[in-house]
Amino acid sequence: MRWNGQRLDVDDGALPGLERSGVLRSVRTPEFDGVTFHEVLCKSALNKVPEESALPFRYTVNAFRGCSHACRYCFARPSHEYLELDAGADFDSQVVVKLNIAAVLRKELRRASWRREAVALGTNTDPYQRAEGRYRLMPGIIGALAESRTPFSILTKGTLLRRDLPLLRGAAESVPVSIGISLAVFDEELQKQLEPGTPSPRARLDLVRAVADAGFDCHVMVAPVIPFLTDSVDHLDALFGALSAAGAAGVTAFPMHLRGSTKGWFLGWLAREHPALVRRYRELYGRGAYVPPEYRRMLAERIAPLRTRHGFDHASGHRDAAPAEQVAAAPPIRRSPEPTLF
Numbered sequence: 001m002r003w004n005g006q007r008l009d010v011d012d013g014a015l016p017g018l019e020r021s022g023v024l025r026s027v028r029t030p031e032f033d034g035v036t037f038h039e040v041l042c043k044s045a046l047n048k049v050p051e052e053s054a055l056p057f058r059y060t061v062n063a064f065r066g067c068s069h070a071c072r073y074c075f076a077r078p079s080h081e082y083l084e085l086d087a088g089a090d091f092d093s094q095v096v097v098k099l100n101i102a103a104v105l106r107k108e109l110r111r112a113s114w115r116r117e118a119v120a121l122g123t124n125t126d127p128y129q130r131a132e133g134r135y136r137l138m139p140g141i142i143g144a145l146a147e148s149r150t151p152f153s154i155l156t157k158g159t160l161l162r163r164d165l166p167l168l169r170g171a172a173e174s175v176p177v178s179i180g181i182s183l184a185v186f187d188e189e190l191q192k193q194l195e196p197g198t199p200s201p202r203a204r205l206d207l208v209r210a211v212a213d214a215g216f217d218c219h220v221m222v223a224p225v226i227p228f229l230t231d232s233v234d235h236l237d238a239l240f241g242a243l244s245a246a247g248a249a250g251v252t253a254f255p256m257h258l259r260g261s262t263k264g265w266f267l268g269w270l271a272r273e274h275p276a277l278v279r280r281y282r283e284l285y286g287r288g289a290y291v292p293p294e295y296r297r298m299l300a301e302r303i304a305p306l307r308t309r310h311g312f313d314h315a316s317g318h319r320d321a322a323p324a325e326q327v328a329a330a331p332p333i334r335r336s337p338e339p340t341l342f
Helices: 077-083 089-093 101-109 131-135 138-147 159-172 188-194 201-213 233-246 261-273 275-285 293-309 323-329
Strands: 022-027 036-041 046-048 059-061 094-098 119-121 152-156 177-182 218-225 250-255
Touching: 046 101, 077 089, 077 261, 089 094, 094 131, 101 138, 119 138, 138 159, 152 159, 159 177, 159 201, 177 201, 188 201, 201 218, 201 233, 218 233, 233 250, 233 293, 250 293, 261 275
Parallel strands: 036 094, 059 119, 119 152, 152 177, 177 218, 218 250
Antiparallel strands: 022 036, 046 059
């Protein structure tokens, strides 16, 4: 594996710190069947986003690399290839863990040059994937950000976030804190196929309610919308209604994109589970990673009345999306081999 030999001054898209990290050990445990954790000591925690990306924040923090949520469509899969791991099964099962990330982050935030710019968590892999239950890295990260009075946002599918709601409430007393939950597949059987390592839709709806009850405006990313599987009016209507009932403050929705090796991984699953859709997908994604403008317009027109019906519009237009949600709708960073979105 290519753990060394990178330089911090080279903008190659690798997670910062990994290039000078040391692999302490690789661990497998019975409670995480099939998953190997590669425990490393990082030299850097803050990842600066290229200025031309036009994202609503300039810095991210990622405690993990790889994700046991195993979402078939995850755009971050190609990032694992930089470690000479594959973007398919290895991304799901070979998880890099930065054991000392909170201490390193605290040191970086104490620098006189730090301007307390917004930091996004959950932009590459989920900070509350199951590994967080074992390593408990987020409390230290939250504490470091709050102590330095650095505003931050979190985007997650993980119900482990509920554990840290008291910490997040305390942090919100001194800095702006934005929380976003990702829930795009409301059909439980389809969710198990597409996102086999994630909490159920019901569990995430309960999390939305818990976040709202904790006093936060909980934004939900209904994304990606999967063509011909989750884009029907019935599916979206039911999901938007459930989110409204759970207390969601706003929603963001956009269609799936398939960049790099993610495309082959997803289409391989599609051929096995829904072979009748393969031809339609070839037509839809045949020219690249993104759906054509016609599909985008159709989806936007389908969603607009549903937003209104379920109270996700107000007099001034759509409710504001959380920064962590805005990133997913922004254009990709072209010059970096590792995506900066979750």
